[in-house]
Amino acid sequence: xxxxxxxxxxxxxxxxxxxxxxxxxxxxxxxxxxxxxxxxxxxxxxxxxxxxxxxxxxxxxxxxxxxxxxxxxxxxxxxxxxxxxxxxxxxxxxxxxxxxxxxxxxxxxxxxxxxxxxxxxxxxxxxxxxxxxxxxxxxxxxxxxxxxxxxxxxxxxxxxxxxxxxxxxxxxxxxxxxxxxxxxxxxxxxxxxxxxxxxxxxxxxxxxxxxxxxxxxxxxxxxxxxxxxxxxxxxxxxxxxxxxxxxxxxxxxxxxxxxxxxxxxxxxxxxxxxxxxxxxxxxxxxxxxxxxxxxxxxxxxxxxxxxxxxxxxxxxxxxxxxxxxxxxxxxxxxxxxxxxxxxxxxxxxxxxxxxxxxxxxxxxxxxxxxxxxxxxxxxxxxxxxxxxxxx
Numbered sequence: 001x002x003x004x005x006x007x008x009x010x011x012x013x014x015x016x017x018x019x020x021x022x023x024x025x026x027x028x029x030x031x032x033x034x035x036x037x038x039x040x041x042x043x044x045x046x047x048x049x050x051x052x053x054x055x056x057x058x059x060x061x062x063x064x065x066x067x068x069x070x071x072x073x074x075x076x077x078x079x080x081x082x083x084x085x086x087x088x089x090x091x092x093x094x095x096x097x098x099x100x101x102x103x104x105x106x107x108x109x110x111x112x113x114x115x116x117x118x119x120x121x122x123x124x125x126x127x128x129x130x131x132x133x134x135x136x137x138x139x140x141x142x143x144x145x146x147x148x149x150x151x152x153x154x155x156x157x158x159x160x161x162x163x164x165x166x167x168x169x170x171x172x173x174x175x176x177x178x179x180x181x182x183x184x185x186x187x188x189x190x191x192x193x194x195x196x197x198x199x200x201x202x203x204x205x206x207x208x209x210x211x212x213x214x215x216x217x218x219x220x221x222x223x224x225x226x227x228x229x230x231x232x233x234x235x236x237x238x239x240x241x242x243x244x245x246x247x248x249x250x251x252x253x254x255x256x257x258x259x260x261x262x263x264x265x266x267x268x269x270x271x272x273x274x275x276x277x278x279x280x281x282x283x284x285x286x287x288x289x290x291x292x293x294x295x296x297x298x299x300x301x302x303x304x305x306x307x308x309x310x311x312x313x314x315x316x317x318x319x320x321x322x323x324x325x326x327x328x329x330x331x332x333x334x335x336x337x338x339x340x341x342x343x344x345x346x347x348x349x350x351x352x353x354x355x356x357x358x359x360x361x362x363x364x365x366x367x368x369x370x371x372x373x374x375x376x377x378x379x380x381x382x383x384x385x386x387x388x389x390x391x
Contacts, residue, residue, distance in 0.1 A: 022300025023252060023266050023285065023293040028055055028064050034286035036116070037276045040084035045276065046102060047286055048079030048092055056102055061284045061294060067105065069096065074110050081118035083126070089136075091126060093118040097137055108137045116193075117153040119162070121178065127154045129164050132179055145173055145182055153193045157202075163219055165191040165204060172204055174219050186222040188213055197237035203259070205235045205245065212245075214259055225259040238277040244299070246272025246285050254299055257348055261340065261375055265299040300344075313384075314376065320389035324363045327374070331358035335378060342373045364390060 028034075032051045039045035047055040047064065054067040074094040084090035090098045093116070096105045111118070112131045120126035124136045129151030131140040145151075145164070156162035156179075164173040164182065171188035175181060188206060191213070196202035204213045204222065212235070213222045237243040245253045245262075252265045252272060269285065272293075277283040281298040285291075315328040331337065334356045341350035341362075349367060352360065367390055375385040 022297055023269050023295050026061075026064070026292040026294055028066075028290055028292055030055075030066075030290040032290055033288040034273065034290060034292065035078060035080050036082055036274045037284055037286045038082040038084075039276055039278070040087065040090065040102070042278065044102065045284075046082045046092075047292070048082050049286075049290075050078050052077045052079065054079055054082075054092065054105070060278070060282075064292075067102075069105050070107050073107050080116040083118045083120050085120035085123050085126070089123045091118060091120060091137060093128065109140060111137065112140050112142075117151070117155075117164075119154050119156050121156055121159050125178070127156070127162065127164075127179055129154045129166070143179070143182070146184075152191065155194050155196065157196045157199060157218070161218065163194050163202075165194050167191065172213075172219065172222060185219055186213065188222065188224070193234055195235055195237055197240045197243070201237075201240040201258075203235055203237055203243060205233065212259060233272055234274050236275045236277050236283070238280045238283075242280045244275050244277065244283060244285075246275045246287065248272070252285060252293075252299065256342070257340070260377075263342075266293075269293055298347075314386055316386060316388055320391045322364065322391050324361060325388060327360040327362065327376070329358050329376065329384065331356070337383065338377045340375045340377065341367075342375075344371055344373075 030053060032049045032053045034047050034049035036048045037045065043058055043060050045057050045061060052069055052072045054069055055064040056067050057064045076094050079092050081093040082090065088099055088101050090102050092105065093111050095107050095110045097108045098105045111128050117129040118126070124134055126133050126137060130143055132143055133140050151164055151166045153165045154162065160176055160178050162175045162179055165171065167190045171191045172186040172194065173182045174185045190206045191204050192206055194202060194204045200216055200218050202215045202219055212225045214225055215222045233245055233247040235243055235245050241256055241258045243255050243259065247253060248271050250264060252269050253262045254265050255262050272285045272287040275283055275285045282296050285293045313329070316325060318325055337355040339352040339355060339360055340348055343349050369390050371387060371389055373385065373387050376383045
């Protein structure tokens with residue numbers, strides 16, 4: 001720390017406090033847009049993209065090798081999704097199949113879907129958002145939904161329970177009998193991708209203004225999350241509370257509290273189309289023009305994002321501090337607030353609820369020396385955010 005500066009008062013801007021993020025760029029030697037990253041186990045993974053491009057790694061993404069693929073016979077030359085129901089048998093949308101763990105690939109019947117979404121329950125039964133096969137991709141039958149077009153993604157969380165997302169006239173469909181019948185569960189428009197962090201908790205991301213939806217009851221009901229930014233892109237969630245969003249315009253964003261608050265990790269990493277996480281800290285993101293980024297520390301330091309549109313004055317003193325510090329803000333109406341404190345990896349380390357005065361005393365207690373971010377919330381909306389230093 002340079003010197004010992006005590007900051008008595010500062011104005012907190014509702015927005016982002018940027019610090020150095022740690023998504024490291026990898027060079028695959030291609031300029032083709034990369035659309036999907038998928039790992040069949042903890043070591044072996046694949047990246048698919050434009051120009052019938054596929055890369056494979058056997059060392060958890062440290063190195064990537066360009067795959068030799070047969071000439072494209074599909075209407076699209078974009079590999080938009082990859083799925084392995086077993087270690088040996090895998091499929092790639094729009095029309096590729098491997099029987100040797102992804103070492104070689106052959107063309108099969110066109111899957112009939114080009115926008116993304118591919119999931120096989122076993123080596124024979126598989127789905128795209130619009131079609132189903134029961135013979136390992138040799139033949140495909142249209143999935144008849146009353147509405148739900150165009151369709152965008154498909155995901156199964158077990159052999160029976162699965163989901164299809166669609167845009168415009170319907171949102172999220174659910175099956176509980178292995179895809180034999182489907183029922184509409186959410187009418188959110190322009191849902192683009194769905195992911196589940198566990199058997200019960202899932203997230204669905206929409207177009208720019210549709211935002212983000214969440215379920216905690218295995219997709220029976222969905223609620224919209226009050227996100228601070230216009231979301232559009234991809235989402236992956238290594239656990240119920242931790243999610244990463246790759247945005248086309250905003251950069252990579254992260255939540256560590258189930259979507260209540262979001263941190264802009266790197267606003268320069270844009271046009272991200274797919275993210276895969278091994279755990280909450282180790283993730284790989286891919287995007288246009290051959291972009292590949294990897295983090296091994298949860299994206300490194302984060303930025304604090306707020307949800308408001310105007311500035312609010314928050315005083316924090318002393319700052320830096322040793323044993324304790326005090327936060328003051330305008331709360332003449334004695335409204336109820338909550339305060340959340342995060343470390344530089346985005347982990348929430350302190351939460352204070354039911355604040356009804358305009359003054360909060362924060363004791364250091366077990367917090368280590370270093371930089372922290374805080375966010376003051378009022379009815380789940382951000383009143384203000386800032387940073388503090390513990391000596």
